[in-house]
Amino acid sequence: MTVIQKKSDNPIAHLTAEDIELLGKQLDAIRQSVLDTRGEDDARYIRTVIDVHRKLELGSRAVLLASGFPPAWILGTIGLSVAKILENMEIGHNILHGQWDWMRDPKIHSTTWEWDMASPAEQWKHSHNQLHHTYTNVIGKDNDLGYGIMRVDEDQKWVPAYLAQPLWSFINACFFEYGIAAYDLELGRVIATGQTKDPDFRRRAKQVLGKIGRQVRKDYVIHPLLSGPNFVPTLAANFVANVVRNLWSNSVILCGHFPEGVETFEKRSIDGETKGEWYVRQMLGSANISGSKAMHLMTGNLSHQIEHHLFPDLPSNRYAEIAPQVKALFDEYGLNYHSAPMHKQVYSAWHKIFRLSLPNGWLDNTTPKNLPTQLVKLWKMSTGPKSARRRLLQAEAAAA
């Protein structure tokens, strides 16, 4: 993959400036049609989901009081995992987007909500709503692209350290909430530039540590203690539920922007970007997950990532309804509506993580037959003298 501007077959080359502005107006009309009909049914929907989450969480935690009994452990762990996923995805993520602010319910509002997640709502809203949703898939601007630790594009120079990228990615996925908190804090940049004494950073770091402390105490001290003799099984159940939730939300997010074929953009390309061009970037920079209603619910409707990125503040339960209209616009303007079942999107995203962890072209050039020679080559690319490494890398890319 290469940023869209450098592609030989730029997928938007056939669109004129007028086309793009007209497309923008058509998308505005779709948005308006939802705003005009937003009402009681939508309010009932989010309140029902919140109600179900709370009862499911309470019920699961109650079952886990008997977690020493294996069936109770299994049932409670499944229930708690599902509850935590609902809470982060369909409830927390979407409320913090302001999707439900129109209800004027101070208890369900982006300015008052807090979620079961290491990153405090206030910090996450900044890095997610303001940075990721504004600079979607712009290399160097959108930290969601690889969370600052990954090679996400062929044009990024390959170094041997990237060989560990799949491992890092997996560990990051297991402890995703902490990764998010660190990246909302811009921990990497702050440490690299030696700004750890900055008072604003300190304030925010304290906020994160406080939040993590409360979360950890709840899942790994209080509830295990409440389970009495079942302290350890309950602790294990809560740990598993957190990891399941983290793996799941990481997978959903990978599916949204990472599968092969999703476009990335150059920093320069967004200077003076119009609303229509912004829409086009969202359309090409996102990918959907096709599936059942249950899949949409469990992904927080990020299975409709394209619709969500076009209209981040529309109530999530309405994305399914407008998806056919959005898809029709993709077809009308000859754009690729990227949608596939979850297992395909997850495979595609992880394939890309592996491919980019290796030198450009290496994976394509490798077959079971030539694997030994390719591995020797990879060893030389990683350890040989600088000039030889460069020559080998260039040859590998050229051969692909």
Place this chain on the structure above:
Amino acid sequence: MQPSPPSTRPRLTALRDRVLKLAELATTPLLPQDYLDLVDPLRSGAALRGRIEEVHRETRDAATLVIRPGRDWRPHVPGQYVRIGIDVDGVRQWRAYSITSVLGRADGCFSITVKAIPDGRVSNHLVRRTEPGTIVQLDQATGEFVLPQQTPDKALFVTAGSGITPVMGILRNLADDVATDVVLIHSAPTADDVIFGAELRELAAAGRIRLVEQHTDTDGMLDAASIAALVPDLAERATWACGPLPMLEALEQYWADAGVADQLYTERFRPAIVAGDGEGGTVTFTENGLTLEADGSTPILDAAEDAGVLMPSGCRMGICFGCVLPLREGAVRDLRTGEVTTAAPGDGVLVQTCVSAAAGACAIDH
């Protein structure tokens, strides 16, 4: 009227608060209350709410709603109003309604009586579409439209339309042994439109009040002079008036001219909005960073709420000052007087957002 609580109550409350604080360790980032609300939204210690138990039709466009308040509800003083937050089309709307029930009902409920006004989103919803069982948000009862401690010997009530509601709240609670001489002059389009018509006529028949009904569809409007003609001893009476704004203004003028302005108490239901020639402008909220375009005739409170901002609010008619926020910079127009308030950068002039519209660009601390 305040029931004296048993002496163990404060200790129990303190204990409950401590237990809840401890339970928070297990529920963070939610509160134990969030879970308790699932079971008992009207319990003591919860945000004040009420459940609509019954809806009775009064006239073709008015209904009485019987509400069971949460356990922390404090008894009202007859004549007071209560602010109610109800979800209409999924959006929480707050309105103030007079309490019309007798104090100390055996079932612990109170009632409000609502008249549907044309194009009134909330009033029409309450009168025509509210189902028993609905949970509403409440504030404690408040308001100054009440009888003094010492009930006057002679009282006059002048009401029109739904203006009868606080007065009915007062009349129903007048003790039987209080021998106040009451005159009620009430205007409504027809006899059938008189809210509580049957009950008022019974009171009149029993000699408890003197009732003058003015049916404006056939008899036309009453002016202040004809009221004076109907009540020759007007100067000796304490008068409470509630109804449309022009009526209240005419009465205030007449009472002032007669030199008895201090004997007239009025209750307004809606702010007196001067047709604004204001331009409107961009309103910036300094703390949440939101900006919105507001026209010159929409209160900033309404414009902000429509944009999804959670705003402090109260009576929505410029009385209670529950909505004031500092105007950091720019200009706003008072919709009641047309007066423009300006603030230089850095100032923090407090403005009532419920009766102020943008008069050019302005920045508000919120």
